[in-house]
Amino acid sequence: MTQDTTSALITPTGSLSEHKPLHFPTQRPNEHVVLLLRRHWTVLARDVIQLVLSLILPPTVLLILYFYTNFAIVPETPLYVLLVMVLSLYYLFSFLAFFHDFVDYHLDIWVVTDQRVVSIEQSGLFNRVVSELTILRIQDVTSEIKGKVQTFLDYGQVHIQTAGEQARFVFEQVPHPSEVAKVILQAHERAIQQDEMKQIRQSEAYRQEMKQPLGTPSPQPMPYTPPPSNPMTTRHIPPRHHADGSFGDTPPAPQI
Amino acid sequence: MSVPYYILLILYLVGVGVFLMWMFFNLYHLIKFGLFDFTGKLNGTIFILFSIAVIVVTFILLSGTPWLDTFELFSLPSGILEGTKINSGGFEL
Numbered sequence: 001m002t003q004d005t006t007s008a009l010i011t012p013t014g015s016l017s018e019h020k021p022l023h024f025p026t027q028r029p030n031e032h033v034v035l036l037l038r039r040h041w042t043v044l045a046r047d048v049i050q051l052v053l054s055l056i057l058p059p060t061v062l063l064i065l066y067f068y069t070n071f072a073i074v075p076e077t078p079l080y081v082l083l084v085m086v087l088s089l090y091y092l093f094s095f096l097a098f099f100h101d102f103v104d105y106h107l108d109i110w111v112v113t114d115q116r117v118v119s120i121e122q123s124g125l126f127n128r129v130v131s132e133l134t135i136l137r138i139q140d141v142t143s144e145i146k147g148k149v150q151t152f153l154d155y156g157q158v159h160i161q162t163a164g165e166q167a168r169f170v171f172e173q174v175p176h177p178s179e180v181a182k183v184i185l186q187a188h189e190r191a192i193q194q195d196e197m198k199q200i201r202q203s204e205a206y207r208q209e210m211k212q213p214l215g216t217p218s219p220q221p222m223p224y225t226p227p228p229s230n231p232m233t234t235r236h237i238p239p240r241h242h243a244d245g246s247f248g249d250t251p252p253a254p255q256i
Numbered sequence: 257m258s259v260p261y262y263i264l265l266i267l268y269l270v271g272v273g274v275f276l277m278w279m280f281f282n283l284y285h286l287i288k289f290g291l292f293d294f295t296g297k298l299n300g301t302i303f304i305l306f307s308i309a310v311i312v313v314t315f316i317l318l319s320g321t322p323w324l325d326t327f328e329l330f331s332l333p334s335g336i337l338e339g340t341k342i343n344s345g346g347f348e349l
Contacts (some may be wrong), residue, residue: 080329081261081318085268088314092275092307096282099303103282106296107289120289125281128289 034111039173040155051098054159110171143177258326
């Protein structure tokens with residue numbers, strides 16, 4: 001089974017279909033994304049509500065002061081200049097705070113591929129943790145939904161337990177946690193099947209190699225030819241004369 | 257204690273400088289490390305447009321301020337109720 005078919009088989013459907021596979025930073029060339037998850041939208045909704053409240057607050061306060069006190073801002077007063085500047089900075093930094101939270105939300109991703117599980121967590125601007133785990137090492141996957149809000153909106157945590165004493169991988173506040181857990185297990189099983197197929201293929205190839213008949217002609221060894229001797233460096237040794245009158249390098253056989 | 261108006265402008269510009277620096281870091285992270293998809297692009301664009309709008313409106317509202325004039329720092333609280341006007345008749349150096 002090819003990898004393309006595998007990734008197509010474990011493409012999430014139904015309520016997880018909005019998490020369609022994408023590309024992500026540090027993706028390997030032959031790696032297929034099965035799931036790409038962010039926190040649930042309610043996390044960002046809180047920031048949006050905060051932003052709206054902070055935008056509404058100054059005009060509300062000014063209106064209350066205007067209607068219930070003697071407060072009045074005359075356009076050409078020092079107070080007017082100061083107020084315009086302070087409000088301008090207030091609005092800029094309120095929106096910057098929201099944008100900062102959005103970047104934090106947007107950069108926190110969890111990716112399940114056909115090879116590994118990657119967790120990219122950004123805390124602040126200069127603190128980034130990227131951890132990954134081979135999908136074959138997964139032992140069990142637990143989904144957890146806590147409280148009324150999470151139950152009502154169907155989001156929660158997914159815990160991935162690996163072999164050994166490593167800390168659990170936790171997907172925090174992800175939508176549809178039970179389906180995410182199912183997809184991770186499916187990807188894990190698919191990876192195991194692929195691994196087994198690979199091992200079988202390797203052992204078959206080895207067996208085929210060993211099954212080759214012994215009588216098959218092996219390539220002829222090249223005859224040995226000594227290197228040409230250099231007359232300038234080769235020392236001439238004269239043949240030895242033995243006691244029995246013979247001569248040569250080998251001594252005569254002992255007479256019994 | 258007399259304070260020239262341009263001191264307020266300098267303080268404001270320092271604040272805008274800090275804002276721009278943080279904005280740059282945020283946008284850089286969004287483009288470099290994130291998946292710069294539709295949501296990222298939309299939020300980035302809205303943020304930039306909003307920031308430009310706020311700065312432009314501020315400069316329009318403050319365009320008539322005589323920056324070289326001075327005001328009494330300790331008269332600011334009383335000016336809240338009285339509405340003391342800026343002496344914009346000319347630059348008093």
